Ligand code: SF4
């Protein structure tokens with residue numbers, strides 16, 4: 001599956017099917033700091049992601065003062 | 066995973082609340098959390114006119130959206146900092162939300178462009194003034210938001226600070242023992258003197274992730290890209306540390322921040338000193354004479370047990 005990441009904008013390819021939480025772990029990303037979006041819907045950590053899915057992993061932490 | 070309320074498919078799980086929600090129930094949950102904050106910290110009433118400080122990011126746009134959905138009278142002010150593509154894009158997002166959603170609620174957007182008044186963007190100003198960009202930015206934003214609120218007779222100014230922002234700031238203040246800032250960490254700051262607007266943080270019960278999820282679920286188009294000046298900030302580091310703790314033991318962030326607020330809220334009751342408490346609760350162990358709160362101390366109990374236990 002093709003995964004869209006931000007900060008910086010980039011794409012990675014990961015072999016499916018795989019659970020959301022395992023994809024995050026593989027990319028070394030903390031659940032608490034990210035949302036996983038398939039198409040334009042949110043998915044939970046236990047959801048199976050397939051090769052044909054369009055996935056975005058969106059960071060939710062912002063900086064500033 | 067299914068929604069704990071209506072049993073349809075969940076879109077988010079919230080370990081700190083031991084809950085999972087579908088879209089509809091999650092939206093209700095977020096609205097309830099905000100309503101609770103508004104009520105318990107006496108932020109404002111339905112009659113009050115609210116000025117929301119918006120940046121185009123998830124927190125401030127979600128805040129504006131929630132207040133309008135809950136039926137509050139909320140206008141917004143956006144400050145264009147003149148940081149190249151980032152400012153252009155965030156300005157577009159704010160304008161888009163104002164035109165497509167807020168206008169239908171009768172709410173208006175005001176804009177202050179730094180470049181128009183100061184003749185340069187925030188980064189150029191910071192260079193000329195020999196000050197860090199973020200502190201220059203902070204001064205300008207605080208001034209503009211307060212001024213708009215006071216001059217246009219808003220009853221209160223609302224910002225999108227969330228649980229993560231407040232917990233990270235508290236961590237920073239505690240690490241450096243900046244006691245004088247601790248006073249200002251509450252979710253409601255009164256209009257202490259004439260010319261100072263009352264300030265509130267209605268999202269203080271919600272985590273950053275919950276607010277981003279709310280924006281996605283409710284199709285709020287916000288700027289995901291960060292202000293380029295935020296890169297490597299201490300706040301981001303504190304948030305990362307707190308999120309690692311949160312992942313290991315859910316609820317850490319809220320216990321840290323809410324616990325602080327509760328302590329702050331309690332009037333100073335004269336506390337019993339450690340020595341006084343020891344004198345009141347400790348007496349000699351029946352068996353060995355060392356101080357204990359029980360009749361027999363835990364060491365003597367342990368040894369007695371060990372002697373009677375049969376070895377395997
Ligand atoms: S990161 Fe700094 S410059 Fe950018 S908006 Fe926040 S305070 Fe302003």
Ligand SMILES: [Zn+2]
Pocket residue numbers: 068069070071072073086087088089090091
């Ligand atoms: Zn539900």
Ligand SMILES: [Zn+2]
Pocket residue numbers: none
């Ligand atoms: Zn002045």
